[in-house]
Amino acid sequence: MSKIKKLSINEAKKIAAGEVVERPSNIVKELVENSIDAGSKNISIYIQDGGKKLIRVVDDGFGMSEEDAKLCFEHHATSKITKVDDLDKIYTYGFRGEALSTISSISKIALITKEEDVQFGIKLLLEDGQIISEEKVSASRGTDIKVENIFYNVPARQKFLKKSETEWRNISQLFQSYCFAYKNIHFKLFNDDNIIFNCPTVKNIKERIVQVWNLSLSESCIKIEDENQKYNFSIEGYISNHQVHQFNRNRIYLFVNNRWIKNIELSRSLLKGYQNVLPSGRFPVAVILIKVDPKNVDINVHPRKEEVRLLHSYQIEQALQLSVKVALERNLSKQLNKNVKISGAKILPFEQSLQLYAETDFGQDYDNLITPARQSDFSRDTLIRVEQPFAAEFNLSNNLNKLEIEELFGSRISSRESSSEQLNVSKKESRFKFLGQVKKTYLLMESEEGLLVVDQHAAHESVLFDLFTKRFDTVSTVKLVFPHIINLQESELDTVIEYLPILKKYGIESERLGAAQLVITATPVHLKDASLDDLLSQVVSWINEFENLDNKDLESELSKKLCAQMACKASIKAGDDVSELQVDQLMKDLYNVENRFTCPHGRPTFWTLSTNEIEKKFKRDYKS
Numbered sequence: 001m002s003k004i005k006k007l008s009i010n011e012a013k014k015i016a017a018g019e020v021v022e023r024p025s026n027i028v029k030e031l032v033e034n035s036i037d038a039g040s041k042n043i044s045i046y047i048q049d050g051g052k053k054l055i056r057v058v059d060d061g062f063g064m065s066e067e068d069a070k071l072c073f074e075h076h077a078t079s080k081i082t083k084v085d086d087l088d089k090i091y092t093y094g095f096r097g098e099a100l101s102t103i104s105s106i107s108k109i110a111l112i113t114k115e116e117d118v119q120f121g122i123k124l125l126l127e128d129g130q131i132i133s134e135e136k137v138s139a140s141r142g143t144d145i146k147v148e149n150i151f152y153n154v155p156a157r158q159k160f161l162k163k164s165e166t167e168w169r170n171i172s173q174l175f176q177s178y179c180f181a182y183k184n185i186h187f188k189l190f191n192d193d194n195i196i197f198n199c200p201t202v203k204n205i206k207e208r209i210v211q212v213w214n215l216s217l218s219e220s221c222i223k224i225e226d227e228n229q230k231y232n233f234s235i236e237g238y239i240s241n242h243q244v245h246q247f248n249r250n251r252i253y254l255f256v257n258n259r260w261i262k263n264i265e266l267s268r269s270l271l272k273g274y275q276n277v278l279p280s281g282r283f284p285v286a287v288i289l290i291k292v293d294p295k296n297v298d299i300n301v302h303p304r305k306e307e308v309r310l311l312h313s314y315q316i317e318q319a320l321q322l323s324v325k326v327a328l329e330r331n332l333s334k335q336l337n338k339n340v341k342i343s344g345a346k347i348l349p350f351e352q353s354l355q356l357y358a359e360t361d362f363g364q365d366y367d368n369l370i371t372p373a374r375q376s377d378f379s380r381d382t383l384i385r386v387e388q389p390f391a392a393e394f395n396l397s398n399n400l401n402k403l404e405i406e407e408l409f410g411s412r413i414s415s416r417e418s419s420s421e422q423l424n425v426s427k428k429e430s431r432f433k434f435l436g437q438v439k440k441t442y443l444l445m446e447s448e449e450g451l452l453v454v455d456q457h458a459a460h461e462s463v464l465f466d467l468f469t470k471r472f473d474t475v476s477t478v479k480l481v482f483p484h485i486i487n488l489q490e491s492e493l494d495t496v497i498e499y500l501p502i503l504k505k506y507g508i509e510s511e512r513l514g515a516a517q518l519v520i521t522a523t524p525v526h527l528k529d530a531s532l533d534d535l536l537s538q539v540v541s542w543i544n545e546f547e548n549l550d551n552k553d554l555e556s557e558l559s560k561k562l563c564a565q566m567a568c569k570a571s572i573k574a575g576d577d578v579s580e581l582q583v584d585q586l587m588k589d590l591y592n593v594e595n596r597f598t599c600p601h602g603r604p605t606f607w608t609l610s611t612n613e614i615e616k617k618f619k620r621d622y623k624s
């Protein structure tokens with residue numbers, strides 16, 4: 001007897017559903033795209049419990065007839081194409097006729113839809129992909145679809161759903177993408193009955209940035225545009241200027257023919273355009289809409305349509321990189337009233353050999369060029385702030401003098417001073433003789449072994465990291481006279497709120513203040529002048545990064561990162577003046593640290609040029 005059995009259509013659909021629907025945001029995507037394809041001008045999205053309990057999308061598009069409403073849940077039922085060749089000229093999101101069929105196989109659905117010229121709409125209820133009830137109802141033109149209890153009949157998948165906050169975050173990010181791609185649609189997003197975003201139609205993307213993010217961010221964005229007739233594409237959008245950046249890429253939105261896509265090469269080109277302008281590990285904000293001829297893009301390469309294949313990808317990447325660089329230069333030149341050129345990655349002419357391009361090393365290590373973070377002024381109404389020009393100071397310095405840099409970046413480099421009582425160190429105890437400071441970054445010391453070159457920042461970081469991790473109880477906390485208020489996005493605050501006890505363990509005391517503000521009331525003594533806003537936004541990005549870890553591992557990772565970051569923020573920086581007493585104390589402390597050879601980020605803290613080596617160099621070793 002044959003062992004092979006054919007699965008029933010329903011079971012097969014449930015299994016295949018994972019391709020299209022993995023999490024609630026995938027369902028939101030399919031439903032909203034159907035609404036956009038239906039020519040809607042108003043689209044409202046209602047979410048409950050991160051979409052696990054309910055996703056409802058209400059539109060005022062052209063709706064469906066009774067017959068189509070019953071058909072739309074069938075496998076491969078689509079009104080958008082009739083043959084594969086149609087994909088070459090397609091402007092709609094949908095083309096597979098698969099989304100509703102898949103979603104209906106793993107959730108409970110209620111659909112009400114009505115076309116313009118009919119008296120009644122139709123209401124259908126579905127379970128397990130089957131229509132279980134139908135009735136005529138009065139309704140206005142458009143479609144109202146509710147998807148409830150996703151994966152209720154596939155428990156194995158249900159347990160892989162993430163926390164509601166994580167799912168909500170993904171939905172909210174997706175929602176923002178539609179707002180950017182469609183300025184002529186009025187979008188609303190509700191979470192558990194509260195309206196979170198209300199975005200009426202706007203004239204341009206800049207206005208959308210105000211609605212979706214905030215005014216100060218929008219004001220700091222600069223326009224990029226380019227058109228290429230030979231390869232038939234155009235690029236348009238807004239990018240943050242050189243002063244604004246953040247710790248993660250979650251505000252980089254790239255679109256191809258209004259589809260929000262994930263494309264590593266294009267993101268890389270965007271970042272290359274910023275080369276030598278942004279500090280290492282920081283990312284810009286960008287909304288970029290690329291339009292190409294539909295026949296030059298393959299949209300059918302990813303089950304959830306998150307990727308596309310571009311025929312002229314190389315030319316588009318190069319054009320994007322160049323547009324970003326040119327826009328940044330233009331903006332800098334305007335601010336400084338003189339012609340500024342950024343020495344960024346080389347941009348090759350389109351026709352030049354791809355081979356050459358592949359061989360060019362664009363991924364140079366910025367850390368060697370850049371001073372670490374300094375304390376800085378920051379704008380408090382956004383997570384992203386104006387920083388000292390770490391990279392800019394070094395890489396733009398060919399073109400700008402120091403005064404101009406300070407003028408441009410808005411704050412002066414402050415040197416850290418400590419009082420000698422505080423250090424309380426006896427010079428006689430020291431095993432090292434301080435010879436001097438090189439480039440305000442390295443300390444030259446004479447030791448018994450020879451010459452020691454110490455990276456002042458890395459060494460101090462290593463000392464403080466040790467202090468924070470091992471002996472934290474002995475580190476005192478100071479209550480802030482003026483509590484520091486940090487503005488976060490509501491979802492970010494929700495993310496961070498349950499981890500506040502961990503922060504407290506490390507001396508950062510804080511509490512929620514309203515829907516999107518956190519108030520810091522105390523910090524460790526070393527940290528009090530460091531940028532708390534930076535630290536908090538990093539905490540949010542770490543929590544997101546570690547979302548797959550269980551609570552214990554997450555806590556330990558978070559603690560490690562927190563200590564490293566606090567050590568980095570509170571330590572002497574390259575560029576700071578240091579007194580002899582400070583150097584003595586630093587060396588003494590460093591030699592008490594077990595892992596003194598590297599800083600928490602893995603960079604060496606010092607190296608030694610032994611007397612032997614020096615003698616060899618001067619050919620004095622021949623005697624021995």
Ligand SMILES: Nc1ncnc2c1ncn2[C@@H]1O[C@H](COP(=O)(O)OP(=O)(O)OP(=O)(O)O)[C@@H](O)[C@H]1O
Pocket residue numbers: 030034035038059061062063064072073077078079080093094095096097098099100101142143
């Ligand atoms: N909100 C809506 N308004 C009007 N018609 C709709 C709506 N949602 C779905 N439809 C109709 O139902 C059909 C099936 O939708 P479904 O999302 O399953 O497939 P599709 O959009 O054609 O392709 P894809 O699977 O790629 O999304 C659509 O082709 C469209 O005719």
Ligand SMILES: [Mg+2]
Pocket residue numbers: 030033034093094095099100
């Ligand atoms: Mg669809």
